[in-house]
Amino acid sequence: MKKIALTVLLTASATAAISGPVEEQIRFRQSAYSFLGWNTGKIKKQVVDNPESFNKDYVAAAANAIAAVANSGLGELYGPGTDQGIGWKQTRLKPEFFQKKDEVTAAANKFNEAANGLAKVAAAGDKVAIKEAFGKVTESCKGCHDLVRIKE
Amino acid sequence: MKVTVHIWDLPLRLFHWLLVVSIAAAYITAKLGGELIDWHGRIGIFILGLLIFRIVWGFLGSTHARFVSFFPTIPRLVAYLKGRWQGVGHNPLGALSVFALLGVLAIQVGTGLFANDDIAYEGPLFGFIDKSLSDQLTGWHNTAFNFLLGLVVLHVIAIVFYRWAKKTNLVVPMLTGKKQVPKVLAETVISTRPSGVGALRLILSLIISCSVVWGVSGGISTLYPVDRYQQTAQATPGF
Numbered sequence: 001m002k003k004i005a006l007t008v009l010l011t012a013s014a015t016a017a018i019s020g021p022v023e024e025q026i027r028f029r030q031s032a033y034s035f036l037g038w039n040t041g042k043i044k045k046q047v048v049d050n051p052e053s054f055n056k057d058y059v060a061a062a063a064n065a066i067a068a069v070a071n072s073g074l075g076e077l078y079g080p081g082t083d084q085g086i087g088w089k090q091t092r093l094k095p096e097f098f099q100k101k102d103e104v105t106a107a108a109n110k111f112n113e114a115a116n117g118l119a120k121v122a123a124a125g126d127k128v129a130i131k132e133a134f135g136k137v138t139e140s141c142k143g144c145h146d147l148v149r150i151k152e
Numbered sequence: 153m154k155v156t157v158h159i160w161d162l163p164l165r166l167f168h169w170l171l172v173v174s175i176a177a178a179y180i181t182a183k184l185g186g187e188l189i190d191w192h193g194r195i196g197i198f199i200l201g202l203l204i205f206r207i208v209w210g211f212l213g214s215t216h217a218r219f220v221s222f223f224p225t226i227p228r229l230v231a232y233l234k235g236r237w238q239g240v241g242h243n244p245l246g247a248l249s250v251f252a253l254l255g256v257l258a259i260q261v262g263t264g265l266f267a268n269d270d271i272a273y274e275g276p277l278f279g280f281i282d283k284s285l286s287d288q289l290t291g292w293h294n295t296a297f298n299f300l301l302g303l304v305v306l307h308v309i310a311i312v313f314y315r316w317a318k319k320t321n322l323v324v325p326m327l328t329g330k331k332q333v334p335k336v337l338a339e340t341v342i343s344t345r346p347s348g349v350g351a352l353r354l355i356l357s358l359i360i361s362c363s364v365v366w367g368v369s370g371g372i373s374t375l376y377p378v379d380r381y382q383q384t385a386q387a388t389p390g391f
Contacts, residue, residue, distance in 0.1 A: 040271060041274075135186050135187035138185070138186050138272050141270075151291065152287050152288065152294060
């Protein structure tokens with residue numbers, strides 16, 4: 001009996017360590033995207049809105065942060081049942097997410113490629129190239145939003 | 153006996169067709185997204201300018217541009233539905249459509265100024281409100297578009313209906329400004345017509361709409377700067 005209980009406990013905590021209960025997954029991914037938003041905002045300000053304020057290191061740091069989030073394996077946070085639940089707030093994941101796995105994977109990979117591409121050009125510091133690569137990133141964000149995110 | 157009269161003045165016609173093009177462009181840029189979202193924002197501000205101009209022109213424009221000349225009052229609507237309405241500008245039912253379109257457009261533009269796309273776009277007045285309120289207004293911006301689309305579809309259906317069922321071409325007058333009307337009607341039009349497009353009134357209308365556009369597109373933010381995180385290079389701390 002003790003052994004079973006221990007197994008259950010260990011399995012449960014192991015699962016929690018991998019992906020966590022529904023609410024935790026939602027909270028982690030909401031945090032990830034809001035952190036992304038902070039960083040895209042910084043790049044937008046210095047590359048698109050006020051190019052004269054461009055600071056290579058500042059933008060490269062933001063681009064690296066975006067790439068790091070993209071490469072962190074966000075897919076793990078989309079476990080079964082996570083289309084319902086409250087993280088920091090109610091999730092806006094469409095239930096269709098689970099039927100559109102292939103499309104979602106394609107869209108997510110596009111984001112990963114774009115994010116890594118941005119980090120690469122940001123390190124080089126060419127403003128024009130950064131602007132173009134940044135455009136690809138924002139486009140890839142919209143790809144997933146249009147596909148599986150409930151509109152406000 | 154029919155005669156040709158001028159009903160739509162040039163500024164009004166320009167407003168109309170620029171609005172058509174702008175709405176189409178705003179729709180396309182919103183759908184495509186990416187870098188084009190910035191153009192969506194610029195077009196939105198341009199539409200704001202058009203809207204303000206139209207509202208001012210509704211008081212200062214020539215006869216048939218003026219709101220009082222076609223305001224859809226109940227007696228006018230009843231008369232029109234009973235087939236007793238006589239006039240040459242917007243008919244009372246069309247006037248309802250005009251006010252509905254302007255109203256929805258005002259909501260669309262007004263919410264857009266405060267909207268964000270959760271990617272990297274923020275409307276020009278986003279900084280003045282909370283993110284959560286901006287999200288809510290963004291939702292309204294999305295919803296109001298469906299109403300706008302519905303009104304545009306209704307508008308086009310009405311034009312087709314007038315063309316085939318009532319044998320009235322509404323498109324040509326909006327291009328040329330001229331319309332063929334019975335002589336009796338034309339005389340009443342001419343007799344009640346003010347001086348047409350006054351240069352001074354046109355300039356005043358343009359100044360007002362340009363001032364509003366300048367205000368939202370940078371003027372207000374310059375006078376009352378909002379920079380939440382001091383996102384400027386020199387303010388970067390050492391950690």
